[in-house]
Every structure is written in C-alpha cells, then in structure tokens.
Amino acid sequence: MxxxxxxxxxxxxxxxxxxxxxxxxxxxxxxxxxxxxxxxxxxxxxxxxxxxxxxxxxxxxxxxxxxxxxxxxxxxxxxxxxxxxxxxxxxxxxxxxxxxxxxxxxxxxxxxxxxxxxxxxxxxxxxxxxxxxxxxxxxxxxxxxxxxxxxxxxxxxxxxxxxxxxxxxxxxxxxxxxxxxxxxxxxxxxxxxxxxxxxxxxxxxxxxxxxxRAECGAGQDHHDHPHAAYDSLTVTTGALHPRRLATFLQGRPAGLYRMKGTVYFGVPNHWQKYELHTVGGYVRLRRTRWDPGEQRCTRLVLIGAGIDAEALRTALESCAEPDPAGLAEQDMVPILRYLES
Ligand SMILES: Nc1nc2c(ncn2[C@@H]2O[C@H](COP(=O)(O)OP(=O)(O)OP(=O)(O)O)[C@@H](O)[C@H]2O)c(=O)[nH]1
Missing domain, CATH: 3.40.50.300 (P-loop containing nucleotide triphosphate hydrolases)
Structure with a gap:
C-alpha cells in the first residue's frame, strides 16, 4: 500500500x-x-x-x-x-x-x-x-x-x-x-x-x-429533482396541548409527507422531551431526555408538496398551551397511542 x-x-x-x-x-x-x-x-x-x-x-x-x-x-x-x-x-x-x-x-x-x-x-x-x-x-x-x-x-x-x-x-x-x-x-x-x-x-x-450525465448540468436546472416541488417550514413554540396536537396529526393534509423534531408537553408527569416523526401515514413519538440546560420548547420541521405553509404554521401554533402544568395526565391519552414501545 x-x-x-x-x-x-x-x-x-x-x-x-x-x-x-x-x-x-x-x-x-x-x-x-x-x-x-x-x-x-x-x-x-x-x-x-x-x-x-x-x-x-x-x-x-x-x-x-x-x-x-x-x-x-x-x-x-x-x-x-x-x-x-x-x-x-x-x-x-x-x-x-x-x-x-x-x-x-x-x-x-x-x-x-x-x-x-x-x-x-x-x-x-x-x-x-x-x-x-x-x-x-x-x-x-x-x-x-x-x-x-x-x-x-x-x-x-x-x-x-x-x-x-x-x-x-x-x-x-x-x-x-x-x-x-x-x-x-x-x-x-x-x-x-x-x-x-x-x-x-x-x-x-x-x-x-x-x-x-448532468441532468442538472451546465444550467443547473433542478426542476426534475424531487425537492423542486417541496416546501419546508420550521415551527418553534412552547408547550403543545396533547389533545390539540393529536387532532392536528389526524387531520394533517396528504401533501405533508414528513414532520420531525421535538415536542414539549409539560403536562404533569410528562415533562420529558418527545421526538415526533411522521412519514406518510406513519406517526411515532419517542420519549427521551432533555440535555442539561436545553430549552424546553417545541421545534418541528414540516416538509411537504403542495402544502399551504402559513396555514400549517397557524394550525400548529394554535396547538400551543400556555399553562400545561394545569392539564391532567389523561389529556396525554390521545397522543400516547403514537408512543414507541
Ligand atoms: N417501524 C419502523 N420504523 C422505522 C424503521 N427505521 C426507521 N424507522 C422510523 O422512521 C422514522 C424516520 O426515520 P429517520 O431515520 O429519521 O429517517 P430519515 O431518512 O433520516 O428522514 P429524513 O432525513 O427526514 O429524510 C423514525 O421515527 C424512525 O424511528 C424500521 O425499520 N421500522
């Protein structure tokens, strides 16, 4: 060698x-x-x-x-x-x-x-x-x-x-x-x-x-690439109400193919960090730990084709809950069905 x-x-x-x-x-x-x-x-x-x-x-x-x-x-x-x-x-x-x-x-x-x-x-x-x-x-x-x-x-x-x-x-x-x-x-x-x-x-x-051979050669035309038709948005907010998020997920538009990121619920006994993944029809939530000093907040990336990004942002932001500590544990039930075992 x-x-x-x-x-x-x-x-x-x-x-x-x-x-x-x-x-x-x-x-x-x-x-x-x-x-x-x-x-x-x-x-x-x-x-x-x-x-x-x-x-x-x-x-x-x-x-x-x-x-x-x-x-x-x-x-x-x-x-x-x-x-x-x-x-x-x-x-x-x-x-x-x-x-x-x-x-x-x-x-x-x-x-x-x-x-x-x-x-x-x-x-x-x-x-x-x-x-x-x-x-x-x-x-x-x-x-x-x-x-x-x-x-x-x-x-x-x-x-x-x-x-x-x-x-x-x-x-x-x-x-x-x-x-x-x-x-x-x-x-x-x-x-x-x-x-x-x-x-x-x-x-x-x-x-x-x-x-x-350059499909996107000299002219760097990317219209044939999958991403040409896709939009993404990032939504950052505080705690989400679990029931409202569950309703959002059930009614999400078909074009919204992918969501991923961190969700904070802040409901009593559910202070952990939750990772959310949706892929097509699949929804999974994973419970994990916050890093020391990490800000308790929700941060989600949404990617889709033919989506109305601003409407989605508004819909997701309206799932926010200003007083999650006042919610009851059973409010988590609709969202916990997505929890990874
Ligand atoms: N049921 C099941 N879920 C899986 C499997 N592999 C990955 N996942 C889940 O699929 C979701 C997406 O997985 P990722 O690894 O984030 O996919 P990715 O290709 O990196 O996603 P992008 O970077 O957004 O394109 C996560 O919830 C994973 O836990 C599998 O073999 N079976």
Missing part, C-alpha cells in the same frame, strides 16, 4: 426518500463502528437540522448543513471544504458518511464527490434506502426514484416490519443487479461498508458517463 493510499478516505453517500431511515441507519453504523472512526456530514432540508441533533454525541466528527439540499450546490467547493476538514490526516478518520437530505438527487451527490479536488477524498459508493412501507406512494409522484435504485451500490430495503412480502421482489427488480438488503431500523451489517475500507477492490461499481 502506498503512503498516498493510506491518506485517502472513502466517502459513502447515504440517500433515500424522506423518512426512509437514513439517520436511523447512520446511528446504527456509529454505534457498531467496531473501531472504525467515522466522520459524518449531515444535510437537512429544513432550517433546523433535526438529523444533526439526532446523531450528535455518537460520532467522531460531524459537520452539518441545513436549509437546502447539498445536491443543489452550484459547484463542489462547499462540500469539498467540508470533506477536506474530515479527510485531512490530522482528523484521523477512516470513513466519511454523508447523509443526504430526503429530497436530494443521488446522481448530483455522486458527481460532487467525484468532482472533489481534494486528494484525500475517495468515492466510497452510494447506499440508497427504501421505506418498504411507504414506497408505493412517493414512487408514483417521483418516477425518478426507480432510477435512484439502479444507481446504488447497495440498496437497503428498510422498515420491512411494516410492509408486505411483495416489496422485496419489486425492489430487487428495480435495483437491476445491485445488492438489496432487507432490514428493520437500518440494521445493516457495518462490514458491508467497512470492507470497502480494508479492501478497496470491493469498492463501488464504476458509474458510467450516462449514469452521471
């Missing part, structure tokens, strides 16, 4: 539609890293990088980008600067994982990494996550998702606990020869990625010129 080789750090891209489980997979890799030192670049679509908050604390080095898609970068220099900081030998990292936003265009992401002028950067492959339960609906709206599967070096069919048996054969067919691994909660064998560090010959397949 030459000394130059030892200084090249594989950069693996993790892509997949909104809510497919990218952060979950990333956290799985980080907690099962088996001594492999991993740097992370997290890119979120909203103005608050919820994904960055979810992985913080577990990672050897993390850089976060928010409010826009990395794939929209006009040139590679922004990503290059970030990758340069992580691949520098002084950072001592073995692998960089870039978690794309759920609306990123994988081809553009690959091009950005391949175009890197940083001699330490080595393209490490594309992992495309598929939400086995929600896959059919976004696929109708975004036929390009089929193509994303064809480009991948590894397809992870996630959330198989929520899906029927018919999805795996379909995804295998669409993946066109790329390996497909069926999982729950992003629990892929980390060796699938780490092997590539130890044995570069098992690295990503070479993408052809056609694969990479």
């Amino acid at each position: 030459t000394s130059q080789r030892t200084h090249r750090v594989p950069v693996v891209l993790v892509t997949g539609f909104l809510g497919a489980g990218k952060t979950t997979l990333l956290n799985h890799l980080l907690t099962n890293s088996r001594g492999v030192r991993i740097g992370v670049v997290v890119n979120d679509f909203g103005s608050v990088n919820v994904d960055a908050l979810s992985v913080a604390g577990q990672v050897d080095s993390m850089l976060s980008l928010e409010n826009g898609c990395l794939c929209c970068a006009v040139d590679a220099s922004g990503l290059d600067r970030m990758l340069g900081r992580l691949t520098d030998p002084s950072a001592g990292l073995d692998l960089i994982v870039v978690e794309a936003s759920g609306l990123a265009e994988p081809r553009s992401m690959v091009r950005l990494v391949l175009a890197s002028s940083d001699p330490h950067v080595e393209y490490g492959g594309l992992i495309e996550l598929v939400d086995a339960a929600e896959f059919p609906a976004p696929r109708v709206r975004h036929p390009e998702l089929d193509e994303h599967l064809r480009m991948a070096d590894l397809v992870v069919l996630n959330k198989t606990d929520r899906a029927g048996d018919d999805v795996l054969p379909l995804v295998r067919e669409l993946a066109d020869g790329a390996p497909v691994v069926a999982t729950t909660h992003g629990r892929v064998d980390p060796e699938l990625l780490f092997d590539r560090i130890r044995d570069p010959d098992t690295g990503p397949r070479q993408l052809s010129f056609d694969d990479l």
Whole structure:
C-alpha cells in the first residue's frame, strides 16, 4: 500500500426518500463502528437540522448543513471544504458518511464527490434506502426514484416490519443487479461498508458517463429533482396541548409527507422531551431526555408538496398551551397511542 493510499478516505453517500431511515441507519453504523472512526456530514432540508441533533454525541466528527439540499450546490467547493476538514490526516478518520437530505438527487451527490479536488477524498459508493412501507406512494409522484435504485451500490430495503412480502421482489427488480438488503431500523451489517475500507477492490461499481450525465448540468436546472416541488417550514413554540396536537396529526393534509423534531408537553408527569416523526401515514413519538440546560420548547420541521405553509404554521401554533402544568395526565391519552414501545 502506498503512503498516498493510506491518506485517502472513502466517502459513502447515504440517500433515500424522506423518512426512509437514513439517520436511523447512520446511528446504527456509529454505534457498531467496531473501531472504525467515522466522520459524518449531515444535510437537512429544513432550517433546523433535526438529523444533526439526532446523531450528535455518537460520532467522531460531524459537520452539518441545513436549509437546502447539498445536491443543489452550484459547484463542489462547499462540500469539498467540508470533506477536506474530515479527510485531512490530522482528523484521523477512516470513513466519511454523508447523509443526504430526503429530497436530494443521488446522481448530483455522486458527481460532487467525484468532482472533489481534494486528494484525500475517495468515492466510497452510494447506499440508497427504501421505506418498504411507504414506497408505493412517493414512487408514483417521483418516477425518478426507480432510477435512484439502479444507481446504488447497495440498496437497503428498510422498515420491512411494516410492509408486505411483495416489496422485496419489486425492489430487487428495480435495483437491476445491485445488492438489496432487507432490514428493520437500518440494521445493516457495518462490514458491508467497512470492507470497502480494508479492501478497496470491493469498492463501488464504476458509474458510467450516462449514469452521471448532468441532468442538472451546465444550467443547473433542478426542476426534475424531487425537492423542486417541496416546501419546508420550521415551527418553534412552547408547550403543545396533547389533545390539540393529536387532532392536528389526524387531520394533517396528504401533501405533508414528513414532520420531525421535538415536542414539549409539560403536562404533569410528562415533562420529558418527545421526538415526533411522521412519514406518510406513519406517526411515532419517542420519549427521551432533555440535555442539561436545553430549552424546553417545541421545534418541528414540516416538509411537504403542495402544502399551504402559513396555514400549517397557524394550525400548529394554535396547538400551543400556555399553562400545561394545569392539564391532567389523561389529556396525554390521545397522543400516547403514537408512543414507541
Ligand atoms: N417501524 C419502523 N420504523 C422505522 C424503521 N427505521 C426507521 N424507522 C422510523 O422512521 C422514522 C424516520 O426515520 P429517520 O431515520 O429519521 O429517517 P430519515 O431518512 O433520516 O428522514 P429524513 O432525513 O427526514 O429524510 C423514525 O421515527 C424512525 O424511528 C424500521 O425499520 N421500522
């Protein structure tokens, strides 16, 4: 192995539609890293990088980008600067994982990494996550998702606990020869990625010129990208009334595909921090702890197509409760049915 080789750090891209489980997979890799030192670049679509908050604390080095898609970068220099900081030998990292936003265009992401002028950067492959339960609906709206599967070096069919048996054969067919691994909660064998560090010959397949031909080339026209039709908004407020939030969730418009973030209820015996995730028809609430000194508040990112952002903001803000300590514990009942066991 030459000394130059030892200084090249594989950069693996993790892509997949909104809510497919990218952060979950990333956290799985980080907690099962088996001594492999991993740097992370997290890119979120909203103005608050919820994904960055979810992985913080577990990672050897993390850089976060928010409010826009990395794939929209006009040139590679922004990503290059970030990758340069992580691949520098002084950072001592073995692998960089870039978690794309759920609306990123994988081809553009690959091009950005391949175009890197940083001699330490080595393209490490594309992992495309598929939400086995929600896959059919976004696929109708975004036929390009089929193509994303064809480009991948590894397809992870996630959330198989929520899906029927018919999805795996379909995804295998669409993946066109790329390996497909069926999982729950992003629990892929980390060796699938780490092997590539130890044995570069098992690295990503070479993408052809056609694969990479600039769909958003010289003119950088992003109208074909999934995110062109999507809006996001961030709502920050105090405590939410659990019943009002439950009603909001039940009546949320179909276009509101994704919600994520932190909810504060402040109801007696429910002072904890709650993480809320909605993906299509799926709603989950997870009880967790506030960090020391963390402000007790609600902060949610909402992402959808054809949504009336201001109406949603008003509707969610009107779930606020100025005196949550005055509520009774049974007010939590309608919302607790979404609580993860
Ligand atoms: N039932 C089930 N839920 C899962 C599984 N994997 C992830 N989830 C849940 O799906 C929700 C979304 O997961 P994330 O990992 O945040 O998805 P993401 O792809 O990072 O989301 P975006 O960055 O917004 O695109 C969370 O509530 C996860 O706990 C799974 O295999 N089964």
